[in-house]
Amino acid sequence: MKVGWIxxxxxxxxGxxxxxxxxxxxxxxxxxxxLLKEKKIDIGIVSAAEYLENFYQYLIIPDLSISSYKEVNSVIIGSDLPLEDVEVVYLTKESKTSVYLTRVVFEIFLGKKPIYKYFxxxxxxxxxxxxxDKAIEYKKDYKYVYDLxxxxxxxxxLPFTFALWCVNKDFFLKNREKVLDFEKRLKQNVRDFFERLDSLDLDLSKKEYLKxxxxxxxxxxxxxxxxFAKYLLELKIIKTYLDIRFTDGRVITADGTQTFYNFDYNEAYHSTKAGAxxxxLYKFTLPCKIDKLAKEKEEINILDVGFGLGxxxxxxVKVAKENNQNIKINIVSVEKDENFLERxxxxxxxxxxxxxYNFIKSLKPSKITLNENIYPSYTASADGVSLTVVLGEGRRILLDLSKSGYKFDAVFYDPFSPKVNTEMWTLDLFKVVKNLMTDKAILATYSASLPVRKGLIEAGFKIGLVEPVGRRSPSTVATIKGDIPELPEKEKQRLETSPLAKPYLDPCLCKTKEEIVKDYQKTAF
Ligand SMILES: C=C(O[C@@H]1C=C(C(=O)O)C=C[C@H]1O)C(=O)O
Structure with missing residues (x-):
């Protein structure tokens, strides 16, 4: 393992x-x-700004950084003039974060743009x-010293974070144990260091700086x-939205809400760009018109495929209750991962x-019988809302729900993507789902994939598109006779003419992902 070190x-x-x-x-x-960007090192303590610039390539080691609260003492603008009067500032080539922070200070905080030159x-x-160390050494040369x-x-x-431990994501996926062990030892070293600091042979001023x-x-x-990222976006120093990803799977999405990365599927639970x-809200609740249903009905039944993080x-529930305090809501969720509550x-x-979430966290283990099959499940019920999370293989649960006569007014179709979880996106399964829906019910899914859209159409749905959030392509809604936006002519044509617009097939609802993809590739090309 090659480790970058300052x-x-x-x-x-x-240590x-x-x-x-x-x-x-x-x-x-x-x-x-x-070096980290070019993968010449695998892991390193690098500029926080490097993470912001190339975040898609890295994961951050949690709970570690070089940060400061108020003064840092080693990131300074030294000047013979007051900051407001600075016309030219010479920048160290050693830094990225501090250079960008300098630009934020001048251009955002002070609203002026000096000339920047590197020395x-x-x-x-x-x-x-x-x-x-140079900042510490040379600050005495200046009349004014501004601590950034x-x-x-x-x-x-707020505190400020200068450096982060980042690991190349590709390297991490192949060397998880090694990196996690390295992390553990790093954290231990930091704890040990500060316990021993007073007894170390080090100048008092250095000890104080470190403390x-x-x-x-x-x-x-x-x-x-x-x-900081928001300011860098404003200054066009970075180009894209940001999410913050950690090696423990936590992801802070663009809207600040948290999701997780599933390392088995190599996919996050949510679009990290849109935000969890x-x-x-914009891909499921509103496209399914939960607000309108809540106003018009006394009771809503929702099918939620892929409970995920809830x-x-x-x-x-929030939107429905906001629109009708007395609404009764019955939700059946389908989930594969029995450890979902831990997450x-x-x-x-x-x-x-x-x-x-207090309600969701009140879920208790239970069992549910569907079509004579017993499934482990979790249930909660309060305030007119009942939630049952059925654990098991999605296809079987959906089939057994349909054979048991369940009907829903809205379907959130949210499994992992067609690429990694193909068996949940077939024409044959969509027929089962259709059978679970009332005539007016709307199914909403984040997927924009052609085989998915085609599969929905061939299963007997009419489909429509939903305004994109966090990406360019619109997501999809489907209904039997409900009210959804008209499918644009261009998309209709694409679905008729593109060689990729063929559904995934799984007539026995038993094929593996590989078999389904192989069959698809045979018919699609
Ligand atoms: C606080 C400091 O943080 C450093 C500043 C960095 C930067 O500006 O890019 C990067 C790594 C940190 O070690 C410092 O060295 O003074």
């Missing part, structure tokens, strides 16, 4: 010398950023940005990183869904 005083607590089984690559942050070798100039972390704190009230830094990565740090909450259920218990619940 040789500044502030990386001392990570890199204690590792015997790694190759250490020492360099400045900005060089390490490049190769340090010499005294009118205004410079310095980081690390303090400037950030004064404007935002003032923060090596954790908590909720406030993440809030601050997201705000946003996706539930966002769809939580948002639907929800680890999850940070969005502020506006606390009540709904």
């Amino acid at each position: 040789d500044y005083l502030n990386t001392l607590p990570f 890199i010398d204690r590792f015997k089984d790694i190759t250490i690559v020492k360099d400045y942050p900005s060089n390490l950023n490049k 190769d070798n340090y010499k005294k100039r009118q205004s410079v940005l310095l980081i690390g 972390s303090k400037l950030w704190f004064d404007k935002t009230g 003032n830094l923060r090596y954790g990565l908590d909720k406030e740090n993440i809030q601050s990183i997201r705000l 909450y946003t996706e539930s 966002y769809n259920v939580a948002v639907a 929800i218990n680890q999850m940070e619940i969005p502020e506006n869904l606390q009540k709904e």
Whole structure:
């Protein structure tokens, strides 16, 4: 494992010398950023801004960073002029985060744009940005010393995160155990270091500098990183939306709500770009018209395929209750992962869904008999809402529900994607689902795939498109006789002419994903 390492005083607590089984690559942050991007190292303590710029390629090691609260003392603009009067600022080439933070300070906080120049070798100039040991050493050369972390704190009230431990995602997927072990030892080293610090042979000023830094990565740090990213987007320094992904599978999505990455499916539970909450609202609850149903009916029955983290259920309940306090809601969810509640218990619940998640967390183990088959399940019921999460293979559960005569007014169709979970997206299964729906019921799914749309049509649905969120392609709604938007002519044509517009087939509802894909490839080309 090749590990990128910054040789500044502030990386001392990570105790890199204690590792015997790694190759250490020492360099400045900005060089390490490049090496990690180019996969010349596997893991490294790099600029937080490098993560923001290339986040899709990395995962962050949780609970570790180099951050500061108020002063950092080693990231400074040294100047002979007050900040407001600075016209030219010379920037260190060692940094990425601090260079971007300098731009935020000038261009966002002060609303001015000085000339930025990089310097190769340090010499005294009118205004410079310095980081690390050089900042500590040379700040005495300047009349004014601006601590960037303090400037950030004064404007935002938040800590600032300069560096993150990032691992290349590809490397992580192949070497999970190794990386997780490395993480564990890093964290232990930091704890050990601060326990021993007072007894170490180190200048008092250095000890004080280190004690003032923060090596954790908590909720406030993440809030601050997201705000920093927002400014960088405004300044067009970074181009895309941001999500924050950790090696423990946690993902903070673009809207700030949390989802998880499923390393077996190699897919997140939600569109990380749209956001977990946003996706539930705009791809499921509103397209299924839960708000309107709640106003018009006394009771709504919802089928939720792929309970996942429970966002769809939580948002639907919230929206329904907002529109009709007395509404009765019966929800049947289908879920494969029997440990789903554990994940929800680890999850940070969005502020506006606390009540709904208290309900979800009250789920208790139970059993349900469907078509004479007994399934393990979880149930909860309160305040007119009843929820049953049926555990098992999706196809079997849907078939048994249909044979038991269940009918639903809305279907949230939200399994993992057709690519990784093909067996949940076949024409034959859609026929079963159709049989579970009332005439006016709407099925909503995030999928925009041609075989899925074609499968829905051939199963006897009319389909329509939903305004895209967090991506370019619209998602899909389907109904027997309900009210959905007309399918645009262009999409109709594509579904008639594209060689990919062939449904996935699974007449016995028993084929493996590989068999289904193989058959599809035979007919589609
Ligand atoms: C706080 C500091 O953080 C450093 C600043 C970095 C940057 O600006 O890109 C990167 C890594 C950190 O080690 C510092 O070295 O002074």
